Amino acid sequence: MASTSETGHAKNVANFQDLIEFITGYGAIYNPSKTNLKLPQMVALKAAADTSIADVIPKNTDYNTKVNLRAAAFSxxxxxxxxxxxxxxxxxxxxxxxxxxxxxxxxxxxxxxxxxxxxxxxxxxxxxxxxxxxxxxxxxxxxxxxxxxxxxxxxxxxxxxxxxxxxxxxxxxxxxxxxxxxxxxVYAAVNNARIARDKILYTDENSLFETAKDIKIYVKALFGSTSPEFAQVKGIQIKKPKL
Structure with missing residues (x-):
């Protein structure tokens, strides 16, 4: 699995929160028919993404600790x-x-x-x-x-x-x-946690990455390609790493 920094994942989630803030500001006019684009589902997805990122950190620390202890024992x-x-x-x-x-x-x-x-x-x-x-x-x-x-x-x-x-x-x-x-x-644990995180952020059908793309398309359809609303969201990046 190709790596990307934890900072990069966290930045993607922070950018998704920016989307949520803009969508919240649109009020009732923002009313997509696709369930995962609705505001409550967006908020839930963001929370799941935060949890998945947080789950990797202690497992990664445990892995590095065990690897370092092994290196010391064999030194x-x-x-x-x-x-x-x-x-x-x-x-x-x-x-x-x-x-x-x-x-x-x-x-x-x-x-x-x-x-x-x-x-x-x-x-x-x-x-x-x-x-x-x-x-x-x-x-x-x-x-x-x-x-x-x-x-x-x-x-x-x-x-x-x-x-x-x-x-x-x-x-x-x-x-x-x-x-x-x-x-x-501990190697298996951290890798399983990363797989779970990547599904939520990037690879699932309704992942953070896919949802952000669809939100931008809906905002474009709702307000028009030259609208200030679309200008707000189109530049918000959710970067998908090579997996």
Whole structure:
């Protein structure tokens, strides 16, 4: 879904309120046969538009918060993996065990590929797969879990550093899973709210956008194309974004 700023949506609703004010001023002479062009329906539509815009804001905030928490949780994974490999190399582990561990570390580091960025735009889905680098959040969890399993199986791996110990890795991986799993629900919530808003403002048959167009046509028919009344309303813009 293409984005447009929340300010743009709010401006459209404010412009629709201008239409309402002019129509109110025309009094009883404004009497369209089409129900959605009548003044009470216009007022109700404007209220629904306000509500739909307001509904997006907390969901968008929640989404960005969860995305930022996930980015923070994953920010030290690569550095941690490098330290784990060094700690393993300082044990009696075999060359084969170290090589297996390095395979997982290479995947975590994403060698030969770019580092993924967590999306902040609610109109774009959270990063799930970047196949060339195997650097999606899900895969980073899998690779770190694979590295942990090798360390756990090595009898000589018993570091004194708490953050390199297996129990700490278990906690870290659980935290990564929790923060990663928290993103999709809030992503769905904000996108559903945006869809509902866009229906009211732009895409429904009697949306704000379509209603404004029809109001202008009726005012033109009622007062004439050169009338001051039509001059009042014809320049009021309700801009429809690309959806």
């Amino acid at each position: 030290d994974v690569r550095g941690l993996a490098t330290r784990l490999i060094a700690a393993l190399q300082a044990t009696d582990a075999s060359d084969e065990t170290i090589a297996d561990a390095k395979t997982f570390n290479n995947k975590i580091q994403g060698k030969g590929s770019s580092t993924p960025k967590a999306p902040l735009d609610p109109n774009n889905p959270p990063a799930k797969t970047i196949s060339a680098s195997q650097q999606s959040y899900d895969q980073l969890i899998q690779h770190l879990s694979g590295l942990k399993s090798i360390l756990e199986a090595e009898p000589s791996y018993a570091p004194n550093e708490v953050d390199l110990q297996i129990a700490t890795l278990d906690t870290k991986i659980a935290d990564l899973i929790q923060t990663n799993d928290a993103v999709p629900p």
